[in-house]
Amino acid sequence: xxxxxxxxxxxxxxxxxxxxxxxxxxxxxxxxxxxxxxxxxxxxxxxxxxxxxxxxxxxxxxxxxxxxxxxxxxxxxxxxxxxxxxxxxxxxxxxxxxxxxxxxxxxxxxxxxxxxxxxxxxxxxxxxxxxxxxxxxxxxxxxxxxxxxx
Amino acid sequence: xxxxxxxxxxxxxxxxxxxxxxxxxxxxxxxxxxxxxxxxxxxxxxxxxxxxxxxxxxxxxxxxxxxxxxxxxxxxxxxxxxxxxxxxxxxxxxxxxxxxxxxxxxxxxxxxxxxxxxxxxxxxxxxxxxxxxxxxxxxxxxxxxxxxxx
DNA sequence: AATGAAAACTAATCAGC
DNA sequence: GCTGATTAGTTTTCATT
Numbered sequence: 001x002x003x004x005x006x007x008x009x010x011x012x013x014x015x016x017x018x019x020x021x022x023x024x025x026x027x028x029x030x031x032x033x034x035x036x037x038x039x040x041x042x043x044x045x046x047x048x049x050x051x052x053x054x055x056x057x058x059x060x061x062x063x064x065x066x067x068x069x070x071x072x073x074x075x076x077x078x079x080x081x082x083x084x085x086x087x088x089x090x091x092x093x094x095x096x097x098x099x100x101x102x103x104x105x106x107x108x109x110x111x112x113x114x115x116x117x118x119x120x121x122x123x124x125x126x127x128x129x130x131x132x133x134x135x136x137x138x139x140x141x142x143x144x145x146x147x148x149x150x
Numbered sequence: 151x152x153x154x155x156x157x158x159x160x161x162x163x164x165x166x167x168x169x170x171x172x173x174x175x176x177x178x179x180x181x182x183x184x185x186x187x188x189x190x191x192x193x194x195x196x197x198x199x200x201x202x203x204x205x206x207x208x209x210x211x212x213x214x215x216x217x218x219x220x221x222x223x224x225x226x227x228x229x230x231x232x233x234x235x236x237x238x239x240x241x242x243x244x245x246x247x248x249x250x251x252x253x254x255x256x257x258x259x260x261x262x263x264x265x266x267x268x269x270x271x272x273x274x275x276x277x278x279x280x281x282x283x284x285x286x287x288x289x290x291x292x293x294x295x296x297x298x299x300x
Numbered sequence: 301a302a303t304g305a306a307a308a309c310t311a312a313t314c315a316g317c
Numbered sequence: 318g319c320t321g322a323t324t325a326g327t328t329t330t331c332a333t334t
């Protein structure tokens with residue numbers, strides 16, 4: 001992965017629909033060269049996909065919350081993660097150091113929907129306690145930062 | 151926003167580079183109709199952008215952490231958010247209810263980079279305390295869930 | 301690895317319904 | 318708000334270096 005690859009990645013992080021022709025003009029390569037490089041980055045697992053970003057509120061998802069998860073004694077972490085995966089409202093799932101074992105970011109239509117998520121989480125085998133923090137407002141999310149230097 | 155719009159949104163959340171022709175075949179409309187609808191969704195702020203998703207580790211970002219932020223007395227929340235915005239390592243910034251005022255998700259090259267972020271945060275005017283939780287492993291992130299029903 | 305050219309496909313525009 | 322036709326631009330393939 002050289003400087004041109006990093007430039008392509010950065011451009012696609014900012015605009016995932018940029019055409020290969022446009023990217024070629026940006027980095028000073030032909031369209032086919034850009035296609036080659038991007039195919040390689042995708043195959044190597046560097047670029048993992050392309051997503052439209054959507055305003056949650058417009059989709060009716062008015063409530064965002066962070067939920068810390070404590071596990072029961074002698075519970076396998078990975079089994080719990082596998083079970084949590086079935087709750088599609090969980091957008092992010094991090095295994096963390098500290099008081100809790102997992103931190104989740106969830107989105108629900110409203111507080112009733114959030115209550116339903118918490119109930120379903122609490123009912124999962126291996127989860128002993130949940131600690132929910134409501135997000136009052138999102139200042140920003142998924143921001144594209146500068147690429148780390150060499 | 152009707153059922154077809156929601157179908158288009160869902161398809162673009164799963165593959166942000168889907169062509170309009172392909173989307174048209176999916177929903178049973180012509181290319182130009184799809185273009186119209188998507189332009190409308192973009193103008194209305196429902197679709198906010200398109201991003202390539204990238205494997206952080208491949209970019210050299212080996213450390214993810216969640217940082218809770220407590221504010222000094224009589225500090226304006228928004229001013230602090232504006233100051234934190236200059237730290238490009240902060241990918242997400244949520245204003246939250248509870249013990250802390252903000253929760254941040256940050257990414258750094260390594261623990262030294264994380265230390266540098268925490269130092270810079272602590273030095274910001276209006277921040278009294280930070281509470282850092284290291285992410286040991288990411289089970290999943292930015293998962294595309296089912297669209298909320300009607 | 302990259303290029304240039306050809307073929308296939310897609311996007312954008314527009315008149316018409 | 319959708320369609321179908323036109324034009325311009327893009328992607329893909331491939332022979333060549």
